[in-house]
Amino acid sequence: MSKSPSLFERAKVEIIDLHRCFSNWYNSDDPDPADFSRFEKVLGEGFHIVTPDDGRIIERDSIISHVRANHSCFHGDFIIEIEDIKPGWEAAGIIVVTYIEAQCRAGAWSRRRASALFTENSSMPNGVEWRHLHETWLQAPEAKQANH
Template identity: 55%
Template sequence: MSQQSPLFQKASAEVLDFHRFFEAWYDATTADNTDFGRCERTFGQAFHMIPPTGRLFDRAQTIELIRTNRASFHGDFSIEISDIRASFETEDTIVLTYVEAQMRAGKYSRRQASALFTTSSSAPNGVEWQHLHETWLQMPET
């Protein structure tokens, strides 16, 4: 398993690009110019997400959650992604782990994520998110 394989490069780019989408979609000054279709094209039909709270979201619930949070921040939301690694890879499937740090209205948090991607010529960066599981490394400050 190579950290530089073409599939690793596509999936890593997707992780970074999709989190840039979140920053733009969640910011009131940029939300109107952000293509929400990008979000809908990135999830596989059987996508599931488990956020740090432990709740299970299917594809439709995840998309609705993201849609609902549009323009919720005013220049006070950011995400930093670090430590992207491949933990499993086949010809058309890869599992990445990464650390996501968020700043939301002055409150800092960090989460460890693992994401399963499969190749898809119609998805942004050529990969679809199939599963995402996140756990707290640092809960939001109170």
């Protein structure tokens, strides 16, 4: 009898998988509607993100539109690395997970700590859906050097 993955293990895989989708979406020259539909699907109803820039709250539809509009905005020079994934509070079918997201955009690195709230949903690829995300800068994006 095999043991099914814990809620934390499923959320951890979801975090890694979704960020891999972002890298592919932003770096790809060939839009794959299946890739984007996965992103739309895993954001639960009422999802919102608190941004690290100014603490703005962006609702689900706006973040989906933003990501869709930025397809192929990089050309192999966008990287996301996920580190230090840890479980937080957990209750019946709900979990908070923290992680560090390091991004490299055209050679400029940034790092942010994220706290994500997931709920169980067996129809999702990893059995969880994103409900809330709050990001805080650890290292703001590096300023581009002016050419003199």
